[in-house]
Amino acid sequence: MQLVKVADAIHEAKLMNEPTNNNALILAGESLAMICTEKGLLELLLSICDDMEVVVGCRVSPKQKGDIVALMRIRHPTKVTLAIGDGANDCNMISKAHVGIGIAGKEGMQAARTSDFAIGKFKFLHTLLFVHGREAYRRNGELILFMFYKNVLYVMV
Numbered sequence: 553m554q555l556v557k558v559a560d561a562i563h564e565a566k567l568m569n570e571p572t573n574n575n576a577l578i579l580a581g582e583s584l585a586m587i588c589t590e591k592g593l594l595e596l597l598l599s600i601c602d603d604m605e606v607v608v609g610c611r612v613s614p615k616q617k618g619d620i621v622a623l624m625r626i627r628h629p630t631k632v633t634l635a636i637g638d639g640a641n642d643c644n645m646i647s648k649a650h651v652g653i654g655i656a657g658k659e660g661m662q663a664a665r666t667s668d669f670a671i672g673k674f675k676f677l678h679t680l681l682f683v684h685g686r687e688a689y690r691r692n693g694e695l696i697l698f699m700f701y702k703n704v705l706y707v708m709v
Contacts, residue, residue: 554586555586555590558583558586558587558593559590559593561583562587562593562596562597562600563596565577565600566596566599566600569600569603569604574605575603575604575605576604576605576606576607576608577600577601577604577606577607577608578608578609578610579607579608579609579610579612580609580610580611580612581609581610581611581612581613581616582611584609584612584616584620585616588616588619594623598623598627601624602627614641614642614643614644614645615644617635617641617642617644617645618644618645618647618648620645621633621635621645621648621649622648625648625649625650632650632651633648633649633650633651634649634650634651634652634653635648635649635651635652635653636652636653636654636655636677637652637653637654637655637663637667638654638655638657638659638663638674639659639660639662639663640659640660640662640663642654642663643662643663643666646663646666646667647666651668651669652666652667652668652669653667653668653669653670653671653677653680654666654667654669654670654671655670655671655672655673655674655677656670656671656672657672657673
C-alpha cells in the first residue's frame with residue numbers, strides 16, 4: 553500500500569513539474585528505499601531529478617547517499633559529481649563522487665580523511681571552488697600550452 557502512495561506521488565510530481573520554474577524535490581529516506589526497489593519508479597524519479605534545480609534528501613542513510621551519487625554518475629557519465637560532507641555518515645557519498653570535499657569540525661575528521669579536499673569551515677567552500685578551482689584550471693591550461701611549445705622546439709631542432 554505504501555508503495556502505491558509513493559508511486560502516485562512521483563507521477564503527480566512529474567505532471568506538476570514545469571521546466572521553466574525553479575523547482576526543488578525533497579525525498580524522505582523511507583520513500584527512497586521503496587523507490588530503489590522498483591526499477592520503473594527509479595527511472596521516473598531520475599527523470600524528475602534531471603528537471604529540478606535542487607534535490608534534497610532528508611533522513612537518508614549513508615548507503616542511500618552513496619547510491620544517489622552512484623546513480624547520477626551512471627546517468628550522466630560526462631558530468632562531474634561533487635559531494636560535500638562533514639561527518640562519518642557522509643564518507644560513502646564522498647568516496648563515490650568524482651570530487652569529494654570534507655569539512656573538519658565538530659562531527660569529527662572522518663569526512664576530511666576520506667575526501668580529496670578538506671576545509672576547516674563551511675564558509676571556506678566558496679574560496680575553494682571559485683578561487684582555487686579557477687586557478688588550477690588556468691595553470692593546467694598554461695602547462696598544456698608550454699608542453700606543446702617545448703615539444704615543437706625540440707622537434708624543430
